[in-house]
Amino acid sequence: EAQVTQNPRYLITVTGKKLTVTCSQNMNHEYMSWYRQDPGLGLRQIYYSMNVEVTDKGDVPEGYKVSRKEKRNFPLILESPSPNQTSLYFCASSPTPQGALAQYFGPGTRLLVL
Amino acid sequence: EDQVTQSPEALRLQEGESSSLNCSYTVSGLRGLFWYRQDPGKGPEFLFTLYSAGEEKEKERLKATLTKKESFLHITAPKPEDSATYLCAVRDNNDMRFGAGTRLTVKP
Numbered sequence: 001e002a003q004v005t006q007n008p009r010y011l012i013t014v015t016g017k018k019l020t021v022t023c024s025q026n027m028n029h030e031y032m033s034w035y036r037q038d039p040g041l042g043l044r045q046i047y048y049s050m051n052v053e054v055t056d057k058g059d060v061p062e063g064y065k066v067s068r069k070e071k072r073n074f075p076l077i078l079e080s081p082s083p084n085q086t087s088l089y090f091c092a093s094s095p096t097p098q099g100a101l102a103q104y105f106g107p108g109t110r111l112l113v114l
Numbered sequence: 115e116d117q118v119t120q121s122p123e124a125l126r127l128q129e130g131e132s133s134s135l136n137c138s139y140t141v142s143g144l145r146g147l148f149w150y151r152q153d154p155g156k157g158p159e160f161l162f163t164l165y166s167a168g169e170e171k172e173k174e175r176l177k178a179t180l181t182k183k184e185s186f187l188h189i190t191a192p193k194p195e196d197s198a199t200y201l202c203a204v205r206d207n208n209d210m211r212f213g214a215g216t217r218l219t220v221k222p
Contacts, residue, residue, distance in 0.1 A: 004157075033210065042118075043158070043201065043212035058209065090157050102148065103210070105157030 002027045004106035006091050012112045013081055021076045021109050023091030031094040032074040033058070033103065034066065036087040043090065049074055081113045116141045116206050120213035127220050130191050135216045137202030138184040146205040147185050149178050151198045152215070158201055161187075192220045 004025045013019055025032065033048040035058075045058030049068040063085055065077040074093075078085060088110050092103040121136045139147065146165055150158035162171045164180040171178050175196065177188040187200055197220045202213040 035212075040214060042214035043203070045210055048210070059211070092157075102160035102163060103158075104160070105150075107157055108155070 002104070004091055004093055004104050006089075006106040006109050008109060009107060010110050012114065014114050015082055016080050019078050019081060019111075021078075021089060021091075021111070023074045023076065023106060024072050025074075025091075025093040025104070026072065027093060027095070027104065028071065029093035029095050029104070030071070031096060031103075032068065033092045033094075034064070034074070034076045035090045035092065036060065036085075037090060037108075038087050046076070046089075081111075083113045086111060086113045116204070116209070116211050118202060118204050118211050118213040120200075120202050120216050122216060123214070124217045125219070127189075127192055127218070129193055129220055129222050132188070132190045132192070134189070135187040135200055135218070136184060137187070137213055139202075139204045140183075141204050141206040141211070143206055144204060145207065147180055148203040148205070148210075149176075149185070149187055150201040150203065152201055153198050161200075189218070192218075194220045194222050196220050 007022045030051050034046040035043040037043050044060045046064050047066040049055045090108050091106040094103045118139045149161040152158045162178040167182045169180050175190050179186050199215040199217045201215045
């Protein structure tokens with residue numbers, strides 16, 4: 001089944017404790033992206049990647065890191081999480097390098113930083 | 115600054131009562147306007163992509179249209195299963211920008 005998977009789905013952590021949210025897609029898509037979703041603000045792009053070893057900042061990159069060493073994986077790293085990073089996170093992928101076609105979203109990761 | 119604004123924030127309809135959702139945008143170079151549906155606790159699900167003014171696309175009870183400044187998602191004779199949040203997004207170069215969404219409730 002074609003899908004985007006994220007792990008973990010739910011995470012409670014404390015301020016300053018490094019964490020990684022994994023994202024994997026099995027559709028051989030070139031474009032991958034991370035978003036956070038907050039009430040009233042909608043989805044905001046954190047980082048995106050047009051291909052392996054190519055990443056770029058979205059609208060809200062501060063406090064986040066990403067890497068794209070393989071085509072299928074695009075992990076999101078929070079080196080020192082803070083409470084304002086409490087949010088619902090979505091990973092997405094798209095067939096084209098520019099992401100001009102539809103994006104396929106993962107199920108989401110709900111993060112609470114205490 | 116690029117902006118995407120959706121209205122209304124919430125919409126309640128009776129089953130069978132047609133209506134429209136609006137997405138207005140200001141971007142320097144539109145490379146695609148997207149509509150997604152999002153159910154509670156799930157990731158957005160793709161509905162339509164529109165690329166140029168005048169373009170229209172349909173899927174079951176939904177029809178999306180595009181002008182130079184806005185897009186409409188028309189819902190004809192909605193059913194309770196159409197209840198969801200509908201998201202609009204625009205692509206400007208490599209950035210993807212989403213609106214806050216319209217939460218649609220269809221009552222039987």
